[in-house]
Amino acid sequence: MVFTNGWDNKMSKLKLIILLGVLLNISITYAGHINIDGISTISGTTLNEIEVIQIKSKDGTVLYEANKNGNNTLASVLVEAVKNGIDLRNAYLPKINLSHQSIENSILEYTNLRQANLSESNFNNSNLSGSDLTLVKAKRAVMTNSNMLAIRAVKANLAYVDFTGSDLSDSVLANGNMKYTIFSGTNLVNVDFRSSDLTGAKFSNSNLERTDFRGANLLGVEFSTKQISEAILDKADWFCRKSLKCMKK
Template sequence: MDRSYVEDQVFEKQDFRQKPLPKAEYDNCHFVHCQFDNTDMSEIHFADCRFDHCNLSNAKLLQTAFKNIKFKDCKLVGLLFDTCSEFLFEVDFEHCTLNFSSFSNRKMKKTSWRNCTLQEVDFTGTDLTAAIFLQTTLSGARFENTVLEKTDFRTATLFSINPEINKMKKARFSAGGALLLLDKYELEIEG
């Protein structure tokens, strides 16, 4: 099947719930104030694209390719990034809501989440080596068999991580954040 190729386009205020985004390769495109929620984005390839102020909540992402993609001020609730294509998967998030999403078993070295909300997000088996959670809320996020080596949690909040079931060598925490690593022991620490 020949796939169409779209390059250097700006899509602004498009409602792809009404007319779906065609399956194609989108290179260096910019999506602004677009609605993708509850759509099927399967097998669409994005490379070097930006999504600003878009809603992709509950979109289907089966074999969707995200290669060097920036999401800013987006609503990304309930997305299963673990069903995306693994080839060159690279994403970056700023001021996004990603509640109830899954990154299970993804390789996400050096990924950055800045000022994001990641409530009940699944990072089981994910490689987050040198990732950064800057001013990010991780309430109920699941870290299990996760590689967190050199990961920066210094300004992250509300996380609960069991050091016994995750690889955490040289992970970075604030003094208060380091106490959250003791949650599972139900200790009473006074200070």
């Protein structure tokens, strides 16, 4: 069979668009026409002229959508949705790249952000309660004054993140990198920090009632007497706790 009018090239682009949608779990719709006649010709608009990017929940519910114009990406559409005050709870966004984005005042409860890149992003005053942040990269992100109850962030890179004034109670932050992370004034009741690296982390005025530090690296960390009496510190690594030579950035 002979293909004309760039059939192979256009079909390759269509396959690439469909594959991208599958990988990111977004619906990217081609709104033109692909009409195949007896000699396999194509008519209609080019494949990259009209596309729709949709933010969807796990069950397929469309939470927000926008036409893909110019440099629009899933990240830029999400930022647009947040700025418009759209409720994005239950969004399905694994592996999304939101690094260096301003996502303040967002509603992202119960969102799947597994393996997402949130490095140096600003989530100030946001609601991420119940969200899955397993394996995220969020180094130097700002998550201040946020509602983050019962999040799951196992094996996450949260080094240098600022959680000042946030509520992380009942969260699981085990086996993670939280070097020099700021938890000042943070509610950490019943949080699981087991086997995490908390070198140089700050816990001033934070609530550590039933907070689990078993097996965690606490080099350079200082707790008040009250915090020590309330937290679970069995087998925590306190070696060189007050020696600056042990605090390597």
